[in-house]
Amino acid sequence: MQSTEINRPREPQQQPAMHQWFETLRLPLLTLTGALALTSLALLSTGVSPLQAYRILLFGAFSSPGRSSDMIMLAAPLLLCATGLILTFRTGLYNLGVEGQLALGAVAAMLPLRLLPDLPAPLLWTLCFACAATGGALWALLAAGLRLYAGVSEIFAGLGLNFLASGLALYLVLGPWRRSGSASMSGTELLPRDLWLPTINTLRLAPLAPIIAIAALAIVWWVVRRTRWGLELRAVGLNPGAADRLGVPAHRRIAQAMAACGFLAGMAGAIQILGVFHQLIPNISSGVGLLGLLVALLVRADPRWVLPVSVVFASFTVGSVQLPLALGVDSSIAGVLQGALVLFALLARGLLARPG
Amino acid sequence: MDQTTIFVAAVLAAAAPLIFATMGETLTERAGVVNLSLDGTILMGAMIAFAVALNTQSVLLGFGAAALTGALIALVLCFLSLSLRQSQTAVGFVLALLCTELSSFLGAPFVRVPGPAVPFLPVPGLANLPVIGPILFRHDLAIYTSFLLVPLVGWLLFQTRAGLTLRALGERPQAAYARGVPVVPMRYLVTVAGGALVGMAGAVYSLDLKQGWSYRHTFGAGWIALAIVIFGGWRPWRVALGCYLFAALEIMALRMQSVLSGLPTQVFQVAPFALMIAVLVLVNLAGSTHMSRRIGDLPPSLRRPAQALVDRLAAPAPAALGQPFERP
Numbered sequence: 001m002q003s004t005e006i007n008r009p010r011e012p013q014q015q016p017a018m019h020q021w022f023e024t025l026r027l028p029l030l031t032l033t034g035a036l037a038l039t040s041l042a043l044l045s046t047g048v049s050p051l052q053a054y055r056i057l058l059f060g061a062f063s064s065p066g067r068s069s070d071m072i073m074l075a076a077p078l079l080l081c082a083t084g085l086i087l088t089f090r091t092g093l094y095n096l097g098v099e100g101q102l103a104l105g106a107v108a109a110m111l112p113l114r115l116l117p118d119l120p121a122p123l124l125w126t127l128c129f130a131c132a133a134t135g136g137a138l139w140a141l142l143a144a145g146l147r148l149y150a151g152v153s154e155i156f157a158g159l160g161l162n163f164l165a166s167g168l169a170l171y172l173v174l175g176p177w178r179r180s181g182s183a184s185m186s187g188t189e190l191l192p193r194d195l196w197l198p199t200i201n202t203l204r205l206a207p208l209a210p211i212i213a214i215a216a217l218a219i220v221w222w223v224v225r226r227t228r229w230g231l232e233l234r235a236v237g238l239n240p241g242a243a244d245r246l247g248v249p250a251h252r253r254i255a256q257a258m259a260a261c262g263f264l265a266g267m268a269g270a271i272q273i274l275g276v277f278h279q280l281i282p283n284i285s286s287g288v289g290l291l292g293l294l295v296a297l298l299v300r301a302d303p304r305w306v307l308p309v310s311v312v313f314a315s316f317t318v319g320s321v322q323l324p325l326a327l328g329v330d331s332s333i334a335g336v337l338q339g340a341l342v343l344f345a346l347l348a349r350g351l352l353a354r355p356g
Numbered sequence: 357m358d359q360t361t362i363f364v365a366a367v368l369a370a371a372a373p374l375i376f377a378t379m380g381e382t383l384t385e386r387a388g389v390v391n392l393s394l395d396g397t398i399l400m401g402a403m404i405a406f407a408v409a410l411n412t413q414s415v416l417l418g419f420g421a422a423a424l425t426g427a428l429i430a431l432v433l434c435f436l437s438l439s440l441r442q443s444q445t446a447v448g449f450v451l452a453l454l455c456t457e458l459s460s461f462l463g464a465p466f467v468r469v470p471g472p473a474v475p476f477l478p479v480p481g482l483a484n485l486p487v488i489g490p491i492l493f494r495h496d497l498a499i500y501t502s503f504l505l506v507p508l509v510g511w512l513l514f515q516t517r518a519g520l521t522l523r524a525l526g527e528r529p530q531a532a533y534a535r536g537v538p539v540v541p542m543r544y545l546v547t548v549a550g551g552a553l554v555g556m557a558g559a560v561y562s563l564d565l566k567q568g569w570s571y572r573h574t575f576g577a578g579w580i581a582l583a584i585v586i587f588g589g590w591r592p593w594r595v596a597l598g599c600y601l602f603a604a605l606e607i608m609a610l611r612m613q614s615v616l617s618g619l620p621t622q623v624f625q626v627a628p629f630a631l632m633i634a635v636l637v638l639v640n641l642a643g644s645t646h647m648s649r650r651i652g653d654l655p656p657s658l659r660r661p662a663q664a665l666v667d668r669l670a671a672p673a674p675a676a677l678g679q680p681f682e683r684p
Binding site for chain 2: 042045046094096146150151152155156157159160161162163164166167170171174290293294297329330332333334335336338339340342343346347349350351353354
């Protein structure tokens with residue numbers, strides 16, 4: 001079930017300069033046309049004008065400073081997850097467990113907040129991020145262990161662990177960590193204001209979140225392009241058996257790539273707690289991990305495109321929130337557009353790679 | 357009727373959608389194709405079946421529409437992975453997510469709307485038999501179909517010439533090709549037919565067991581079905597056993613809720629997934645080389661039964677599962 005499609009090197013281009021523009025633009029044009037056609041069809045079937053819907057979907061996230069803040073606060077954890085997935089995809093792994101790794105990171109981030117609430121805030125935040133990253137990495141290592149020692153494909157191990165992590169969050173919210181008074185699906189008690197990550201003015205934008213995410217991307221970019229370890233991950237992804245015989249410890253690299261991805265997903269979980277929701281809610285991961293998988297698949301784990309695509313995907317999701325009020329349609333059309341983009345990117349790659 | 361009879365009857369009914377989905381996926385994977393889109397396909401099937409049945413007041417048309425939807429999704433998977441050679445895992449996963457979102461979007465007008473359902477249909481005469489009557493013959497047509505589906509798929513795979521060809525597609529596609537079997541078109545055919553069964557699994561939910569439609573109506577059933585196919589070692593009877601086992605444990609978990617009052621009810625929803633991991637570990641460990649060495653260390657009298665047990669648990673996947681076909 002492993003695939004090396006993602007890592008296939010580009011064919012060298014030998015066309016004259018005139019054609020080169022067309023060649024490079026064919027793939028994105030085909031992808032966009034297909035995805036917009038499918039999404040428009042879905043919109044038309046509900047009797048909504050696609051143009052009006054796209055105006056909100058594409059530009060809604062930039063219509064006010066508040067919405068742009070929300071977009072950045074979604075893009076930051078998304079970028080962290082997609083960045084982590086660069087490492088696992090290069091290693092030939094489908095880390096579908098990234099969603100659960102984020103959720104477990106969020107749960108772990110709650111531990112210092114509940115146990116040591118009197119520490120000075122900056123120290124507490126550092127502890128939160130450390131706990132969250134450790135929690136995410138351990139959850140990922142569990143999936144890696146199931147893959148390496150019990151032969152369970154990381155796809156099913158990850159998926160199962162996703163549901164378990166969300167079950168744990170649900171249990172904590174309704175059980176031991178419930179609000180004083182009655183248990184409620186709406187989440188645990190809100191954190192005191194002085195423990196929220198500092199924001200710009202009254203906006204919800206906490207600059208620390210995007211700074212951490214971009215720093216993580218920079219480090220991972222450097223690691224995969226410039227270090228031996230990064231190269232070895234790719235060797236394992238292309239052919240684990242051959243890599244092993246050439247002296248690359250494949251098992252260890254697989255575990256390390258998973259742990260590193262879980263580490264970053266866990267940090268995303270800490271951002272969800274400290275910067276976005278300010279409490280633990282049952283659906284703390286809210287699909288960010290799965291969206292990260294779509295981002296990584298769309299850009300074929302190429303670090304150059306992870307940041308722009310994460311921002312675009314986050315703006316779709318934030319823009320779509322206004323759709324039910326403005327046009328009376330469900331906001332899940334953002335997910336349809338995101339999924340369709342990846343599906344048609346696969347289609348376009350397949351079509352353009354065909355000989356003749 | 358005593359408690360046990362009611363329980364067994366409930367388990368047989370509750371496993372029906374899983375039977376549809378796993379039989380479809382068993383056929384597909386036996387032909388060498390992994391359709392990872394199951395979870396999204398079931399949701400789309402459930403939503404379309406309910407919408408069509410509601411608008412036409414025909415449950416049968418609902419099932420037909422669900423089958424068509426599942427077949428269409430499988431066709432997309434085939435085109436992208438078999439013809440355009442994209443990774444089956446990537447395409448299946450993206451389809452699973454896309455169809456999930458699409459079902460939420462298109463199904464929004466139907467949330468919690470009352471609609472038609474498969475009518476209760478006890479088999480005349482047989483339904484009044486003691487014990488067997490209530491267990492087997494007091495259900496509806498969808499559930500009777502699930503009973504027939506398992507022997508049908510078993511017979512098709514292992515007793516017919518077509519089944520032999522189908523298994524060759526998944527085990528040794530090159531050899532099948534050399535014998536004149538058109539590998540890629542045949543894989544299309546099997547995957548699309550399997551997809552239709554998976555789509556109907558959705559209809560069994562929305563028109564029968566969990567009547568109606570809601571956001572993420574079937575809660576991860578597709579992922580469970582994929583795991584059950586592995587647990588069942590791609591053999592229809594064992595896959596069916598896996599479905600009944602999961603259904604039984606799920607119903608028991610529901611009953612436990614009233615006993616274990618300390619735990620919030622929603623937490624039980626994730627119980628099947630813990631079980632899914634445990635079951636996959638068990639099956640894989642039983643098949644490992646480590647295990648065969650362990651058995652070698654056992655005293656001779658125990659060796660044979662231990663080996664038999666392990667052989668029953670561990671089943672190898674079709675050799676060419678998930679791999680693109682290269683013409684020799």
